[in-house]
Amino acid sequence: MANTKMKYPEVMNYIGGKLIPCKNGKYFDKISPVDGSLLSKVHISSSDDLNEAVNAAQKAFIEWSDKTVKDRVQILYKYKNLLEKYHEDHARIIHEEIGKTIEEGRQEVSKSLELLEFACSMPQVATGSILNVSAGVECRTEHIPLGVVASISPFNFPHMVPHWTLPNALALGNTMILKPSPAAPISPIRIAELLHDAGLPSGVLNIINGERELVEAICDHPGIQAVTFVGSTPVAKALYTRASANLKRVLTLGSANNHLILLPDANPEMAATNIIASFTGTAGQRCMSACVLVAVGDCNHIIQRIVELAKAIKVGTDMGAIINAESRDRIKGFIDRAERDGAKIVVDGRNAVVEGKENGVYFGPTIVDFANPNSEIVTTENFGPVLTIVRVKTLEEALGVANSSPYGNGSSIFTQNGKSAQIFVQKIEAGMVGINVGVPVPREPFGFGGWKDSKFGTGDITGESSINFWTKTKKITTKWNPEAKVNWMS
Amino acid sequence: MANTKMKYPEVMNYIGGKLIPCKNGKYFDKISPVDGSLLSKVHISSSDDLNEAVNAAQKAFIEWSDKTVKDRVQILYKYKNLLEKYHEDHARIIHEEIGKTIEEGRQEVSKSLELLEFACSMPQVATGSILNVSAGVECRTEHIPLGVVASISPFNFPHMVPHWTLPNALALGNTMILKPSPAAPISPIRIAELLHDAGLPSGVLNIINGERELVEAICDHPGIQAVTFVGSTPVAKALYTRASANLKRVLTLGSANNHLILLPDANPEMAATNIIASFTGTAGQRCMSACVLVAVGDCNHIIQRIVELAKAIKVGTDMGAIINAESRDRIKGFIDRAERDGAKIVVDGRNAVVEGKENGVYFGPTIVDFANPNSEIVTTENFGPVLTIVRVKTLEEALGVANSSPYGNGSSIFTQNGKSAQIFVQKIEAGMVGINVGVPVPREPFGFGGWKDSKFGTGDITGESSINFWTKTKKITTKWNPEAKVNWMS
């Protein structure tokens, strides 16, 4: 049997504190994009498995929700220590299963740890309020967990994105069904193992692997109170609608096509290194990657430096793999068509090969200059290590290009001028905005969340806003009788 | 023409700062439930009118959203002063159009004023956060208005419910389409007039009158970013689903069937007066009215007092009218069937008549005792001045009855014992909870909002939670170049 060669044990479901196979016996082979090796076989669950997971989560909810937030975060503190211990191990798994570099894996785990810090702080940030609202009458509030909630996570941050939802949702007293991307199921199981070892009671977290059918079952299951999803916009829209139709609380994060605006007065080295990091990180497979660079006026000296730096990047070392061959081919198609449309391919990553990893899936850093703002390469997300440059004359024009995108995830400006930066911040239609920052992901305690077609639902997925999402509020008004017993001697 | 006898001028739409008729010329007669007199003719708008209103609101949004919150609340302060001046006038209109007593009208306007206080405080409560997140890098947040939003309000609080949404939504920079209940369209127009006089720019608030078709058009209109609704659960569900399918932000509040729990150790006079006020206020037409009283053990001495007080209530003076004859007949049907089911009608309001107001619509306070917990009168909201009593032996049993309701709006306990009150607060499944409080509506700054089938959407409609609903967050990360210019002499 091929299984004897698997690098990792087969990925089963984690339900009620146990690793158990899916009921129907289906599975698929998980291949590493790094070198084409077989990593594991992954079970494909159906709604039967989901029912079992929801049952386990509902059962666990009774005791878990009854604990105080102070008690619940003790387990997260312990888990945080274990995660620090296995930091390198988890980084390597991320590398192997989705292809990003080990260093990027390390950074991803670091971000998971930072997200845990926020969750560990929950006793300090999730207090209720209280006030005497009239004579002898007080009103107070309490954050109450919703029940069983679900989180559906993507392939590109198989470790961090579960930490967007899991620690906060659990700290606040919910129990969770985590449904990882089929392309990245190994990291989540490792997370569950460490949480298990940290003392998380059985059933508080359940992981269930599967495909589209399972996602739909989650949206429809009456035992699930809330659903979050991170992935592409069409799916984000469909799930938002479907889960809402089932009267669930929903927050779905979708695609992006982030625009950076470059002014000629930017610090050249700072701008260039930030832009390079932004479009090549995780081989461009990030919803916060730079996609379009709108260069205002004469920015040639900075663009030259970007081109130099891009050419110096070693694929397979400085930059990782693409998740699979379909993705690589899709990206290549975009570049081919851009070339046909008359744009100039100033750095060309189409033929990247990594020696010794010929079965891996790679695509080199690619820069497309002088693109027409209405062309496909500008208007459509390609999710590859591609920077498309559009040339304009004014900041206003640049804002027009950026704001014409249906998405509104992240956007940055590069300039040294305070006023230009302020105008950009005011006018840009995006949820996460940067000044001289390549990847303007807000760090804790600030929440992650885009605008427009990049996010559907109320509030942000992380930070303080997550308290609003993962809880409902109980408002309690107390009045006692007008007089107390006076004479206790009678 | 009958119109010459209308007490109030015809109710048109208020769009772009002007009172204008609906385009199709349709209208209906608005009759007062107090005495059957004709109050006004009310225009029935279609989606053509809605388009105009949305256009006006979109146009107004540009400048309104560009103001600071400090500037915007100046207009609310001025409006608050005007509303104080016209307090009595507005109270009388509420009385005439929906039938509650003038005193209840006064209290409703007082609550509108209190809600305005919260909105006027917005510069203090809607600040962003800022932190240096790494060396030389700061992250900050800003609350950004959504755009044009819509608020659909019910008949029973034609003045207060618009103040749940309008002041906060506007203070935060949105522009609004307000769609009042057809049964109570006069108060909203008066509110608009005062806001107009207070200097609210044209188009920031638009009122549009209409019926079901219009509500659906609001849920479907692509220019509207968010919708709130307060009414019955079937509609609340339908609108939540429909507006969500259009990817809008939605919060809908529905029905209730509130349970009060009475323990024998309660202060008898306090319990009785609170319970009376709770089920007879606004003739029981409140989503926070007492519906079912679950009496634990021997509470006869308190129930007797409740019966006495109920019998002393003068209909038409102490208690107001029912919104219309259909409602009255519906309530009567519930009592008739309860009687048939074997419950005891200990106070019977079915034949209430108010002398001199024979064309008014009235129903007296009604108490149904010894009801079967599974009977219709217990399990179904009747929205009338009816208190149904269920007798049980233990607090646990009482909680079982209360929590079996599909709704979870409000619930209270009456007891002098700290532990019993604590257990109730912990176990009761309701958003607004009271201890010795007949109507546990949280006062500002605490939000209004129920659980289960009483509310759909994330967060509460008033209080701090409303900031999360009426805005999206911009997260800004700022870094400047590593070095400043050092020598300014060269």
Add this chain to the structure above:
Amino acid sequence: MANTKMKYPEVMNYIGGKLIPCKNGKYFDKISPVDGSLLSKVHISSSDDLNEAVNAAQKAFIEWSDKTVKDRVQILYKYKNLLEKYHEDHARIIHEEIGKTIEEGRQEVSKSLELLEFACSMPQVATGSILNVSAGVECRTEHIPLGVVASISPFNFPHMVPHWTLPNALALGNTMILKPSPAAPISPIRIAELLHDAGLPSGVLNIINGERELVEAICDHPGIQAVTFVGSTPVAKALYTRASANLKRVLTLGSANNHLILLPDANPEMAATNIIASFTGTAGQRCMSACVLVAVGDCNHIIQRIVELAKAIKVGTDMGAIINAESRDRIKGFIDRAERDGAKIVVDGRNAVVEGKENGVYFGPTIVDFANPNSEIVTTENFGPVLTIVRVKTLEEALGVANSSPYGNGSSIFTQNGKSAQIFVQKIEAGMVGINVGVPVPREPFGFGGWKDSKFGTGDITGESSINFWTKTKKITTKWNPEAKVNWMS
């Protein structure tokens, strides 16, 4: 008797809701610096009067502190309306008693109104916190007023500075002794009259006029729980020490000598108009006035524009009077000595006379250029309409000059460069910092407060920090017995 010619009735004390004369019959004549006319005779109180005021305040405290914050702010809302009505009237009194222009008086009253907005928001910002800290145990907090508190205010903002303390202290439940500057006693009495008319209960605010002896008595009185003072640093230090020795809570604000830093890349017109406004407003008699302009590199084009604008100012119209002749002479002495020290007097206001107001006290805008950074004119506050310019080569040098001051009230930079502004913000040792802002007073809800020798005590005098100052916290931990009564039938 000269009194028959007084423009305003004699200024008595306001104690227990009544205007009453001081017990010892002493008074002085209050002369207007605008034209030397007699405004009023002002009573000079002793500790006997203070005792009476403290008694009244202690008596009033019992009921006032027992009200909810929601009830208390209702009176502030009413007072705010009255102050809006008498805005112009109060502006004129400020003009007459301390000499600033009527327009400056208007702005001062506007600022009082803005401070009232913060206090009116108190129910929203002064809530307590609550959390279940262990199974069945909750902890909650409440802000409790201190008792009788005292506020000692200066002449230069006789209307605004009382509004720094009075509205917040009262909203939070304290009762107050206000001790105005002898040079500006009329405005405070007018404030009291309006509060009286707004329904403030007798004894909640008491005003007592007097001199040094009275200030010392306030610091020593055992019935006073907290003292604030705004004035000069030597007095601020002395009162901080004295009241602390009496174990009172104290916050004292002192002198300043604010430095502005000008970079050559600043927007010339914006910088010049802001700097002019900063050093000439209230004739330079503000703790937030620009005193020293540290010009980096070649700023001649901007300085020329400042000189032009300064020369165009009409004394007596654009700029008001100096509080008294002693002050004018003191300022003149500084300029004379600066001239002798070799600085260049590029605009000279020493001989300013206002036609028709020859008995008024005036000093024209004065600019001293090329001052030695160690000379008296740079290192010592002169509290006049004087801008002293020091020339340096680098931003670092400029920061060195600014930070060598013993004071740390306000400081600003003028530049268009984001990095330069950031460095300034990080390195400048001052509590209130501006970027391209002449007078960087933080607006509500942010607090007013300097660093170093400009302020003594914990926290700021306005904004959220004031809650910490004006209240003590009650922390309440609640646990009920393990079991509630189960069977109520027995």
Add this chain to the structure above:
Amino acid sequence: MANTKMKYPEVMNYIGGKLIPCKNGKYFDKISPVDGSLLSKVHISSSDDLNEAVNAAQKAFIEWSDKTVKDRVQILYKYKNLLEKYHEDHARIIHEEIGKTIEEGRQEVSKSLELLEFACSMPQVATGSILNVSAGVECRTEHIPLGVVASISPFNFPHMVPHWTLPNALALGNTMILKPSPAAPISPIRIAELLHDAGLPSGVLNIINGERELVEAICDHPGIQAVTFVGSTPVAKALYTRASANLKRVLTLGSANNHLILLPDANPEMAATNIIASFTGTAGQRCMSACVLVAVGDCNHIIQRIVELAKAIKVGTDMGAIINAESRDRIKGFIDRAERDGAKIVVDGRNAVVEGKENGVYFGPTIVDFANPNSEIVTTENFGPVLTIVRVKTLEEALGVANSSPYGNGSSIFTQNGKSAQIFVQKIEAGMVGINVGVPVPREPFGFGGWKDSKFGTGDITGESSINFWTKTKKITTKWNPEAKVNWMS
């Protein structure tokens, strides 16, 4: 030399990251109250040593204050892990040096860990605020560390009290001089060792051992910006005055004489066990110990149970030692005089001896009943394991006894009645209040702090209030030039 028998190495100072001897060579012998054994010799520092410590702290401040709060708490997270590892070890040291039981030592370290959780949350709770205050103008705030601060801690919680100040002060960017009680110097050095191992930079924390002269030098040292103290009221007053006279920020916590009120309807077992724990914990040497029990009406059945439980306590096992013979004799004196004054000694701990530890210092649980409310045993803190019972008839009377105390640290009521509890909470003059809680210390995030003569200074020593104490606020107002550069092509 006797030193060869010391259980622990000699206690030197910890300055600039190194253990160094005091300069003058003075020391004293630290004896264990458990069994009279020699624990260590402790150095007695003078102002020369203090100067060195302040220099080290000032030097360290430059880099430490420049780090972000996110970076600083990373070291606290590491330290927290180390403290968990050495939990038992530290518990044993506490036991040996101050005599409390090992179990009490464990609980104390647990509380230190909980305090660390709050400090680790600082990035989430110490954010600044930001708002656009007028068109194009934003204002924001930042919490800035004070510099070198000092913390003077008592003997009875040698581990926890340093954690009241140290983690928060350091997290917020200050560097610290810690001056432990001479009676308990070993634990602090162990804390420093772990912080050192966790990576705390040299000089950020400095420990200096000494006596009264050193404390006074701390209050006078111009390099120290803030001082906290926890100890007795006379010293707390003296230090508050002295450090204030030196214009420092000061917060000093003093004595207590806590009153518990017992109503006859209290749950007997719950009340009795809580009261026992409250007056015998740490052998009564806690500022939150029960001192006076005010029994209302007929509480004999509960008091009997308290007496039974007190008699069952095994001294030396269930209850620990008294810090030294002087203390024991002082406590004995109080009991002797109470007996003479006519009170009834119902449980007598005066002759307690622990077999095998005859050189230890012990005092058994003691209950004094029927005390006169004006007698010394009631009005004066004895700081021993003594419960004095006063009998009264009404709750009002009981509140009168409790509120007549000059102290206002903690106070609790025992009752099952909600109204009685509410009246107690409203009327009791104490900072930390309990309902059915023996020791009403608020847990994090709520602050520790009493009222009246139990605390001097603004705010509480722990929790959110500590941010106000350990930082000053920088308020930054930013405006950029009216127009940005438009055409970048020219």
